[in-house]
Amino acid sequence: MKPFTVHTGLVAPMDRANVDTDMIIPKQFLKSIKRSGFGPNLFDELRYLDEGQPGADCSQRPLNTEFPLNFPRYQGASVLLARENFGCGSSREHAPWALEDFGIRCIIAPSFADIFYNNCFKNGVLPLALDAADVDRLFEAMYADEGYQLTIDLERQCVIEPDGRETGYQVEEYRRYRLLNGLDDIGITLEHADAILRFEAQAREARPWLFDAVGAREQTS
Amino acid sequence: MSGRTLYDKLWDAHLVETLDGGSALIYIDRHLLHEVTSPQAFEGLRLAGRAPWRIDANLATPDHNVPTDKAERSGGVDGIVDPVSRLQVQTLDDNCRDFNIVEFEINDHRQGIVHVIGPELGATLPGMTVVCGDSHTATHGALGAMAQGIGTSEVEHVLATQCLVQKKMKNMQVRVDGTLQPGVSAKDVVLAVVGKIGTAGGTGHAIEFAGEAIRDMSMEGRMTLCNMAIEAGARIGLVAVDDVTLDYVRGKPFAPEGELWDAAEQDWRQLHSDPDAQFDTLVEMRAEDIAPQVTWGTSPEMVLSVDSRVPDPAAIADESKRRAVERALEYMGLEAGQAITDIRPDRVFIGSCTNSRIEDLRAAAAVVRGRQVADTVKQALVVPGSGAVKAQAEAEGLDRVFTEAGMEWREPGCSMCLAMNADKLGAGEHCASTSNRNFEGRQGFGGRTHLVSPAMAAAAAVTGHFIDVRSLASEGGDA
Ligand code: SF4
Numbered sequence: 001m002k003p004f005t006v007h008t009g010l011v012a013p014m015d016r017a018n019v020d021t022d023m024i025i026p027k028q029f030l031k032s033i034k035r036s037g038f039g040p041n042l043f044d045e046l047r048y049l050d051e052g053q054p055g056a057d058c059s060q061r062p063l064n065t066e067f068p069l070n071f072p073r074y075q076g077a078s079v080l081l082a083r084e085n086f087g088c089g090s091s092r093e094h095a096p097w098a099l100e101d102f103g104i105r106c107i108i109a110p111s112f113a114d115i116f117y118n119n120c121f122k123n124g125v126l127p128l129a130l131d132a133a134d135v136d137r138l139f140e141a142m143y144a145d146e147g148y149q150l151t152i153d154l155e156r157q158c159v160i161e162p163d164g165r166e167t168g169y170q171v172e173e174y175r176r177y178r179l180l181n182g183l184d185d186i187g188i189t190l191e192h193a194d195a196i197l198r199f200e201a202q203a204r205e206a207r208p209w210l211f212d213a214v215g216a217r218e219q220t221s
Numbered sequence: 222m223s224g225r226t227l228y229d230k231l232w233d234a235h236l237v238e239t240l241d242g243g244s245a246l247i248y249i250d251r252h253l254l255h256e257v258t259s260p261q262a263f264e265g266l267r268l269a270g271r272a273p274w275r276i277d278a279n280l281a282t283p284d285h286n287v288p289t290d291k292a293e294r295s296g297g298v299d300g301i302v303d304p305v306s307r308l309q310v311q312t313l314d315d316n317c318r319d320f321n322i323v324e325f326e327i328n329d330h331r332q333g334i335v336h337v338i339g340p341e342l343g344a345t346l347p348g349m350t351v352v353c354g355d356s357h358t359a360t361h362g363a364l365g366a367m368a369q370g371i372g373t374s375e376v377e378h379v380l381a382t383q384c385l386v387q388k389k390m391k392n393m394q395v396r397v398d399g400t401l402q403p404g405v406s407a408k409d410v411v412l413a414v415v416g417k418i419g420t421a422g423g424t425g426h427a428i429e430f431a432g433e434a435i436r437d438m439s440m441e442g443r444m445t446l447c448n449m450a451i452e453a454g455a456r457i458g459l460v461a462v463d464d465v466t467l468d469y470v471r472g473k474p475f476a477p478e479g480e481l482w483d484a485a486e487q488d489w490r491q492l493h494s495d496p497d498a499q500f501d502t503l504v505e506m507r508a509e510d511i512a513p514q515v516t517w518g519t520s521p522e523m524v525l526s527v528d529s530r531v532p533d534p535a536a537i538a539d540e541s542k543r544r545a546v547e548r549a550l551e552y553m554g555l556e557a558g559q560a561i562t563d564i565r566p567d568r569v570f571i572g573s574c575t576n577s578r579i580e581d582l583r584a585a586a587a588v589v590r591g592r593q594v595a596d597t598v599k600q601a602l603v604v605p606g607s608g609a610v611k612a613q614a615e616a617e618g619l620d621r622v623f624t625e626a627g628m629e630w631r632e633p634g635c636s637m638c639l640a641m642n643a644d645k646l647g648a649g650e651h652c653a654s655t656s657n658r659n660f661e662g663r664q665g666f667g668g669r670t671h672l673v674s675p676a677m678a679a680a681a682a683v684t685g686h687f688i689d690v691r692s693l694a695s696e697g698g699d700a
Contacts (some may be wrong), residue, residue, distance in 0.1 A: 029646060033260035034264050034269055036264055036267075058340055065447050095522075184269075186377065186378050186381045189246065189382040189384055190381070193382075195237055195238045196274075198277075198413070199238075207485070208481060209346070209485045210250045210346070210348075211277065211473040213343070213344070213477070214275050214323050214475055216322070217321045217322060
């Protein structure tokens with residue numbers, strides 16, 4: 001998982017309430033054996049005019065030019081500005097996978113659905129709940145200013161606007177710690193790497209038959 | 222200090238570190254992989270730029286999706302007709318190639334169901350911790366190994382760290398003393414255990430199977446027993462190491478040899494519960510009391526002796542239990558109070574990680590030999606658990622016994638156990654199956670599964686209805 005400390009990026013709008021996970025990534029894409037590669041199908045039914053099929057080449061599909069994420073001015077956005085109850089619906093982790101794969105690092109909204117909120121933290125995406133009034137103000141500023149960027153500082157827990165104005169927020173401490181350090185569960189276990197190596201060395205000494213029997217694959221090329 | 226159980230000893234020997242909040246880091250010796258639960262885990266490694274912690278701890282084979290039909294199989298991966306299955310198998314091949322992991326690919330003679338090939342190759346050994354993204358990993362506990370199923374995120378965790386974060390479970394002993402009657406097998410014992418303690422009876426426990434009847438069992442039988450510990454709610458099933466274990470392991474391809482074997486044997490001889498060890502829960506049964514079992518419902522605990530009648534909901538006072546029985550009878554298309562011997566299977570499936578080892582096939586062949594599959598049975602499939610089992614069975618001529626009786630002899634894989642490949646039940650069809658789960662739709666949409674032993678499945682195949690295999694033997698034939 002990528003650490004999240006301070007991030008500055010272009011802001012794009014998802015200007016509607018109750019964006020559900022079906023909207024974020026439609027069901028036909030859950031058949032995938034992968035956990036990456038969902039980015040081209042993020043908001044699939046809104047972004048394209050045809051029906052998306054798993055495995056289809058999205059670069060050939062007709063784009064919905066009225067959908068803001070398709071506007072040239074929002075290309076390369078990494079901060080998504082959204083409305084109430086973002087991410088409601090199913091528990092599919094494919095939703096944060098798709099956002100992350102698309103390049104979104106932070107979602108700012110007045111509120112988030114519970115499970116989606118949780119899932120984001122597991123995947124290096126920061127869901128940031130700000131007062132509705134603050135979100136309104138950010139929407140206006142973004143629409144008024146092409147190339148509008150925000151800086152999200154997780155260490156100091158504030159959003160910094162282009163004019164230097166800072167808005168504070170709170171993220172639960174243990175979630176903040178994991179995200180700041182880019183720690184998933186594997187990352188946390190790997191903090192004990194020395195202990196694992198020590199154990200392994202002792203085990204190799206005491207029970208050598210547990211090691212090397214299967215070996216590695218022979219390289220054919 | 223009181224003695225330790227086998228589970229305690231295995232836990233202690235693999236404890237890397239105790240973590241805050243009662244969890245612990247447990248070191249994993251063997252990680253088995255198959256095509257269904259591994260793709261996202263490999264993908265996770267790739268995304269994080271991580272390498273497997275210890276490549277030689279891993280071993281992979283495709284089993285769930287592979288076709289068992291010889292013609293379809295002959296084309297290898299590319300010949301798999303269903304594109305989704307093909308992609309999953311191909312993905313396993315690619316991942317193993319990319320990460321340097323040893324894999325027995327679809328037509329390798331060592332390919333087979335993960336839980337069959339692990340022990341038969343000596344890739345799973347006594348005293349190991351074994352994990353796989355599959356709940357029937359408990360099977361390997363028959364060797365005196367701490368073996369358990371894990372989810373995909375844990376597959377990734379084990380690949381990356383060689384550890385599992387876990388809380389210690391409680392100890393349960395299931396003790397079966399006495400001697401099993403001829404015709405009664407490990408499958409009947411474990412079905413009787415599940416019937417007695419229920420599918421949640423072992424929740425939160427590691428079950429150690431002990432007692433005279435267990436000590437008398439072959440390794441194949443012990444694997445059948447541990448395989449279904451999960452159907453009793455326990456993630457782990459165990460049997461203590463004894464001469465039967467050591468004789469089984471000796472000479473296996475990946476097992477230690479020479480001095481290494483001697484050292485290992487000394488270590489493995491300690492793998493039993495101390496006489497004064499304390500168990501949190503104790504279940505006792507007499508072997509003589511166990512008759513051949515048949516499940517009649519949609520949960521493994523809905524099981525009875527073959528001479529019984531299915532329950533009558535009207536006789537059940539408890540409302541929720543009555544409803545569960547009613548629902549199960551309806552799904553299964555059975556009449557209240559109907560004799561189990563009146564149930565007529567449309568198909569018979571002999572296979573799965575529960576019962577596809579050589580001894581299982583021998584038991585089935587002994588019943589089938591010189592008989593014919595009944596006209597009312599549409600299909601009787603025999604699916605060996607691995608390439609090695611298949612070769613051994615063919616060397617013994619068992620394949621011919623089956624085919625001459627009108628059964629189909631297939632290539633190794635999970636097959637109709639979960640119907641991810643082309644082997645499926647039709648809606649409403651009854652199946653005498655040697656697999657482990659009789660959930661609704663498990664063997665195909667609308668399919669009706671009756672779990673039985675290999676001998677009982679064979680007996681149902683040749684008579685067209687469930688029958689006590691012991692009475693079939695006395696009717697004549699070679700059984
Ligand atoms: S045979 Fe059945 S239970 Fe065993 S691993 Fe395969 S699908 Fe799972």
